Structure formats: C-alpha cells, structure tokens
Amino acid sequence: MVLHPVLGKLVSKRVVLASASPRRQEILTNVGLRFEVVPSWFKETLEKSSFTAPYEYAVETAKQKALEVANRMHVKHLRTPDVVIGADTIVSVDEQILEKPIDKQDAYRMLSRLNGKEHSVFTGVAIIHCHSKDNRLEMEITDFYEETKVKFSELSEELLWDYIHSGEPMDKAGGYGIQALGGMLVEYVHGDFLNVVGFPLNHFCKKLAELYYPPSKHNAQHKKYNSIPSVDTFENRSDGEGESSNFTEYKVASKLDSSGMDSSGAVYTSENSSAVRTGFTVPLENQNGVSQSASKLPSKILELMDGFRASKVLFVASKLKIFDNLKKKGPMKAVDIANDIGTSVCGTERLLDACASLGLLEKTPQGYSNTDSANTYLTSDGKYSLHGYIIHSNDHLWPLFTNLEYAVQEGSRQNHRAFGKKADDLFKDYYHSQEVKQRFMAAMHSIARLTAKDVATAFDLSQFKSACDLGGCTGALAHELVQVYPNLKVTVFDLPEVIANISFFQPSGQHTAPVTFVSGDFFKDNLPEADLYILSRVLHDWPDEKIHVLLSKISAVCRPGLNMEKML
Numbered sequence: 001m002v003l004h005p006v007l008g009k010l011v012s013k014r015v016v017l018a019s020a021s022p023r024r025q026e027i028l029t030n031v032g033l034r035f036e037v038v039p040s041w042f043k044e045t046l047e048k049s050s051f052t053a054p055y056e057y058a059v060e061t062a063k064q065k066a067l068e069v070a071n072r073m074h075v076k077h078l079r080t081p082d083v084v085i086g087a088d089t090i091v092s093v094d095e096q097i098l099e100k101p102i103d104k105q106d107a108y109r110m111l112s113r114l115n116g117k118e119h120s121v122f123t124g125v126a127i128i129h130c131h132s133k134d135n136r137l138e139m140e141i142t143d144f145y146e147e148t149k150v151k152f153s154e155l156s157e158e159l160l161w162d163y164i165h166s167g168e169p170m171d172k173a174g175g176y177g178i179q180a181l182g183g184m185l186v187e188y189v190h191g192d193f194l195n196v197v198g199f200p201l202n203h204f205c206k207k208l209a210e211l212y213y214p215p216s217k218h219n220a221q222h223k224k225y226n227s228i229p230s231v232d233t234f235e236n237r238s239d240g241e242g243e244s245s246n247f248t249e250y251k252v253a254s255k256l257d258s259s260g261m262d263s264s265g266a267v268y269t270s271e272n273s274s275a276v277r278t279g280f281t282v283p284l285e286n287q288n289g290v291s292q293s294a295s296k297l298p299s300k301i302l303e304l305m306d307g308f309r310a311s312k313v314l315f316v317a318s319k320l321k322i323f324d325n326l327k328k329k330g331p332m333k334a335v336d337i338a339n340d341i342g343t344s345v346c347g348t349e350r351l352l353d354a355c356a357s358l359g360l361l362e363k364t365p366q367g368y369s370n371t372d373s374a375n376t377y378l379t380s381d382g383k384y385s386l387h388g389y390i391i392h393s394n395d396h397l398w399p400l401f402t403n404l405e406y407a408v409q410e411g412s413r414q415n416h417r418a419f420g421k422k423a424d425d426l427f428k429d430y431y432h433s434q435e436v437k438q439r440f441m442a443a444m445h446s447i448a449r450l451t452a453k454d455v456a457t458a459f460d461l462s463q464f465k466s467a468c469d470l471g472g473c474t475g476a477l478a479h480e481l482v483q484v485y486p487n488l489k490v491t492v493f494d495l496p497e498v499i500a501n502i503s504f505f506q507p508s509g510q511h512t513a514p515v516t517f518v519s520g521d522f523f524k525d526n527l528p529e530a531d532l533y534i535l536s537r538v539l540h541d542w543p544d545e546k547i548h549v550l551l552s553k554i555s556a557v558c559r560p561g562l563n564m565e566k567m568l
C-alpha cells in the first residue's frame, strides 16, 4: 500500500485535526491515520476582498484554524501536539466565495448561483509542526490548496427546495454535499473528489512526502512529488545513495528540529535505513525508536475496539437530555449545563468535549451548541428524532450485548443476566411495565419514522388495495404508506398493550386516508385480510419454529392470486 509509508511518519506523533468536520475525520480515519480532534475556535471572518484569489482565502483560513488550536493547546498546558492539521473548503463561482449557508434562504441563494454552471471548490490545508521549547511554542507551517471543478445540471426550483429541506446543505461549503444527496445535482467533477468533500487526501500525502522524504541532492531540482512516492521510490533512494540519503533525511530532521519537531520522530537510524533496503516495508519509528511495519495499520480493528466508547458517549448525552437543553438555550458553558442537569462540572465538560470530538456538538468560545444533525436527530421532540431508539439502545440493547459472550456459549437470550429475569416472550418483557413499554414504542416509532419514506418508496406498491403491517406498532410506516399511496388502505396489527397506547404517536393534521389499528397476537389470532403483508423488524425476534407458524398463517390468509412474494 503506497500511502502508508508517508502517513506512517505520523504514527509516533501526537497528531491533532483542528476541524469539527465529520467528513475530514472520516477521510483521514479511513486511511489509518490516528489523531485527536480539537475543533478550531477561529471564526471564519477574514476580509475576503483583501485576498487576490479565492484559494488564498481558503489557505489563510486553514492556517488560522490550525494556529488557534496549536496555541490554545500550548497555552492551556495540554500536552503540545506534534502536528496540527487545519483545513478550509470554499466554493468559488463568478468571483464570489461561498462558505456554509447560514439559513435555508442563504442555501437557496448559493444553489441558485451554482445551478447549471461550473464552479471551483478550493480546500486550503495547513500542516503545522509544533515544538515546545522553554515553554515557548515554536512552529513550522506548511500550507497548500487543491482546486476541483464541479458542474451542476440545470435544476428546477422544486428540486432545489426539496434538497434544501433535506437539511443536507447547512453544514456544507456552497450548500451541497457531493458525497450524499448533493451528488445527484452534479453533472461532472474534474479533479480530486475528496477535495470537494473537504480534504484533498492525495495532495496531503504528496506534501507529507515532500516534508518527510525530500528529494536528494541528485534530483533536488524536482522539488515536488507529482505522485505519491511508492515504497519502491524510497527503497531506491536508500539503496543508491547510501549515507547521503541518510544525511539528507537527517538534515530534514534537524531543520524540523530547529523549528520544533520532536527529534526522536524524525532522525533515521542506520537500523531504519537497512530496514528500507530489505525492501519489505518502509520503517516507522515509535516513541521508543522501535521499528514497526506501517503496511498494515489496523485502523478497522482500532475503530471496532474503541467504537463502544463513542456509542456510550452518544447514549449518555442523549439520556441526560444535553441536546434538548442546548436546542432550547443555545450556546452554553459546561458549568451551566452541569447545573441544569445536576451533574458534576468536570464530568460534564469531558462528556461535552467528547461529543464535540465526535461531531455531535460544536464548541466555540461562547460554549457548546448543537450541530444541525444533533438538532434534527438527537433532540427528543424533532420529527426525525432518534432519541427513543438511542435510549432503547442504552437501556435495553447495551446490557444484552454486554452478555453476548454467554449468548454465544449458551445459545439463548440473556435477559436473566442483563435484567435479572427470564424472558420467554420478548414482548411480555417489553410490556410488563408502562415505562419499558413506552420506551420500546418510542424506539420503534423513531426508527420507523426515519426510514418510512425510503421503505414506502423502495417498491412500487400502487397495485395493492390493502395492506396489513404486522407488528406495525405506532403506525409510523402505515402513515407514510397512505401518504405515498392514497388509494391504499392500511391496517396496523399489534398487541392490545401497544394499540392501547398509540394515541400519543399519531400525526396531527394529515389529510390522508386514515390508518386502521387492530389489536391481537399474530401467532394466535386471525390476521386481518389484505393484499399485502408487511413484516418489518419482526422476524429477527423469533426462533425458526415461530417464524414458520407466522409465515404459514400469512400464506393461508393471502387472497387468491397473491402469494408470499407480495410481502415486504
């Protein structure tokens, strides 16, 4: 893998990404870079007219973002990072610079400008090597930019507004996200796609190569790498140039040393050189100077190893209603949030910082505030809130998964270990207390509502006159179905305990055919007749014998001419 030798030079360093952008975090994580996220507090308010070209603005903003983080970390006596990376993405069209829209109207203005035309996306990147000497911060700054040309198709007003209402434009330069729904607006891309998404990975690797493996004396006139040097490139240099190669690299190290880079991370030992010569891999140095292979950074494994921490941060912040609080009150300091929710200040601050690192919150000098995604999905009252499902995940699924080892050993459910009682019937367990029942219904409602439109439109169901959603709970999918197919009559069939509690979840003011609710047990009672049976999030809950019973009942009740293929 050719990229690793370059990125591997960062393995033993404390690397900080000075960006809250989840896309930048993902791009760098995907290639195995390990880093901390410290979002910059630098306000993107540089005077645009003072720059002669748009890319200069992006580069300067990237630099200021990175400098702010490097200085803050140094001043706050946090351990000074070795490398801080900052980036800024802008769109340039008709000599105007477009950043992130401030509201929907602004997004509309931006997208209308881009409509049917070609524009440029510039990402400026700053890489700062830091060193703390006599309590003074010394820095060496490297910066660059990348340009990608993007052309939008001619788009109707309706499409633009549909896109704006999706919420996607709000945290994206130029008001679109090419990696998601915004990709549908784009006719062509000339240049680096990831540059549009927020980070020019290819150019970044070339820059690292220039920094860490500068060309030797013999080919010094080719100062820049036009492609990312491969392992072979490095091998040849070491082989052919013997000591001079080491010397060149040492010079780089000392140059970086004088401006502050940790010398243990940059000086090559002869052991390292010989490792290069063997041609197996380019060596990496860890803190102890021990070589290790960079060719297989186990990023996926590390992600899986630590993933549970991130999940728990999300669960706890949701449980403590931090996102609700911030939606109501705007930016808040940790101490005020802690007072409001009755928690410790130090613990709350750590949790909030973790949320900011995960891209769930924004942290500015005014305090913490919700990102757009947090407002949409994590507050408890939003139309697309996932709050119910998150709480269910924390309170119910988490304890069960903690006992996965026993579940595998014993081949049985682990409710007795997780909750101190056996669950012969899963749903009896959910519905034994009002609190657990409501939590479960809220969970099912929130996930069903979020996915209902996609499910309802994934198939052409217009030939069906009636449908029965078995275990349809609050009717979230049923309500979407009657919106999409006004001639379809939908019956939701669920346990009496569920049907008795659906009123809280019913939509208000929808002018569509009503949904009918029928209570019963689909294993024991007669099923309502229908042309189409929907089993969504049902089968996985039951053993094969029970599934067989249910599918046989559906088969028997299906109207003549319609068969099991007509089940969702």
Ligand SMILES: O=c1[nH]cc([C@@H]2O[C@H](COP(=O)(O)OP(=O)(O)OP(=O)(O)O)[C@@H](O)[C@H]2O)c(=O)[nH]1
Binding pocket: 018, 019, 020, 021, 022, 023, 024, 039, 040, 044, 065, 087, 088, 089, 090, 100, 171, 172, 173, 176, 177, 178, 179, 182, 196, 197, 198
């Ligand atoms: O197609 C896409 N275009 C752009 C983006 C995202 O847009 C933002 C650009 O904003 P900025 O560079 O100011 O970065 P922030 O998100 O504010 O984070 P910082 O903390 O670094 O200031 C960026 O997130 C791109 O990823 C996109 O997703 N798709």
